[in-house]
Amino acid sequence: MSITLRPLRPEDAQEIFNLHTRAILEVCAAHYSPDVITAWVSGRTPEGYLRNQSRGENFHVAANASGTPIGFCGWHGNELCGLYVNPDYHGQGVGSLLLKTAESAAAAAGTPLTQLESTLTAQSFYEKHGYETISRGSRLRSGLEIPHINMRKR
Numbered sequence: 001m002s003i004t005l006r007p008l009r010p011e012d013a014q015e016i017f018n019l020h021t022r023a024i025l026e027v028c029a030a031h032y033s034p035d036v037i038t039a040w041v042s043g044r045t046p047e048g049y050l051r052n053q054s055r056g057e058n059f060h061v062a063a064n065a066s067g068t069p070i071g072f073c074g075w076h077g078n079e080l081c082g083l084y085v086n087p088d089y090h091g092q093g094v095g096s097l098l099l100k101t102a103e104s105a106a107a108a109a110g111t112p113l114t115q116l117e118s119t120l121t122a123q124s125f126y127e128k129h130g131y132e133t134i135s136r137g138s139r140l141r142s143g144l145e146i147p148h149i150n151m152r153k154r
């Protein structure tokens with residue numbers, strides 16, 4: 001499979017939003033209750049990625065041979081903020097490529113990635129990439145606590 005990684009462009013925002021929403025609804029839903037999943041996907045917008053980018057979050061987009069976004073990774077300072085892959089492409093190395101490339105870019109910029117809040121779904125994925133579990137936490141969204149796992153890499 002031919003995959004290219006590139007910075008986030010304004011025209012990617014809708015497709016990134018779509019794949020992010022699908023990953024939550026179709027994959028993360030196995031580990032969260034339906035009401036939490038509903039709260040999680042509510043209130044999000046395509047413009048939110050561009051707003052976060054303007055505030056300093058770095059984004060890599062993975063695109064297929066047609067140039068269509070199939071995944072993205074966001075990081076800010078030493079923290080991984082988000083990593084989502086279109087469910088149609090799971091298990092083909094896209095997430096690993098995005099993570100490794102973000103780690104390399106962050107290290108080259110002088111601030112290696114050392115922390116992230118993993119979904120309950122992706123904990124074993126991050127363990128494979130050398131992150132260890134520190135604690136459990138949660139974030140409030142639309143009135144509901146969405147649990148996550150605090151992970152670190154030394």
Ligand SMILES: CC(C)(COP(=O)(O)OP(=O)(O)OC[C@H]1O[C@@H](n2cnc3c(N)ncnc32)[C@H](O)[C@@H]1OP(=O)(O)O)[C@@H](O)C(=O)NCCC(=O)NCCS
Pocket residue numbers: 023024027028082083084085086089090091092093094095096097117118119121122123124125128
């Ligand atoms: C987690 C995620 C980004 C991984 O992307 P991916 O392209 O499927 O991952 P890769 O193909 O590079 O690697 C998959 C490897 O991780 C393992 N893995 C563990 N948990 C996994 C999971 N929930 N989904 C996919 N792979 C998982 C697989 O067994 C595989 O191992 P292997 O290479 O030894 O066979 C993607 O599955 C996803 O979008 N998940 C839902 C959203 C999510 O929870 N994102 C994390 C936000 S913090």
